[in-house]
Amino acid sequence: MIDPRRLRILRAVADHRTVTAAAAALYLTPSAVSQQLAALEQESGHTLLIRTGRGVRLTAAGEILLAHAHTVLAQLERAEAELAAHAGGVTGEVTVAAFATGIAEVLAPAIVRLAEERPGIRVRVRDAEGDESLPMVLDGEADLALAVEYRGAPREDDRRLARVPLYAEPFDAVLPAAHPLADTGRVELAELADSDWIGPHPGNPCHDVMLLACELAGFPLRLVHTSDDFRAVVALAGAGAGVALVPRSALLGMELKNTVVVPVAGPAATRRVFAAVRRGAETHPLLSPVLEALARATDGLSTG
Structure with missing residues (x-):
């Protein structure tokens, strides 16, 4: 008889590629x-x-067992959800891993709503970039992720995760106030091809979005200054250090000293945000109200 607890370990090794990381x-x-x-x-x-050098890979038998592991573990999540629903009382803690803007614009309003409507549910927040939160859910460090679509992200049909689309928003160009294009109502990215750029570090999902947008506009991104804090990015633009692309919601309430925000013409960069839980857990009586509150908190955020 195969112990399902060991299937979790097999999946972690498959995800992380080394025994040490798993x-x-x-x-x-x-x-x-x-x-x-x-x-x-x-x-x-x-x-x-x-074993392959410092890492490991699954054999053909390992891949077969891993496929069944996804099904078995999802079914166990469903069993836990049904038992929790049968128990009746919706009281407990939900750990949510989310990126900073998502915390401010989506998660915080959802927590207010939950406190009013579901006072038995306590939300514990973990700050995590959009590409860090999904592994936290898969590894059991978090119950729910507020994540951003990025290159290499698990697909919508991934058997490990259940995803709920929340909103999509464009990136706007942030230019120094003295920039020649600051007075235009809309800017083509190609017009900024020769500029120095400011943006998140490689590995950040927003870096991937910027990189792809510039590639589609026909030029390579020349990233000179890096910060994962959009307030710092905007401050650097205001200092004349370069230009940037910033998600629209990240600019809400931000001091835009010595900068101009200009919409991007043509196919614009877009940030797509979704919530994710381990597959089978989406009906858990603690998690489904949080998913619903997140969806309600994003009303009006999808802009374009």
């Missing part, structure tokens, strides 16, 4: 993970992993 994500020692994997191989009667 162990860190699961708060286990590498030796404990190795022991559990060895026991899983004994239970299944197959070699499941092959």
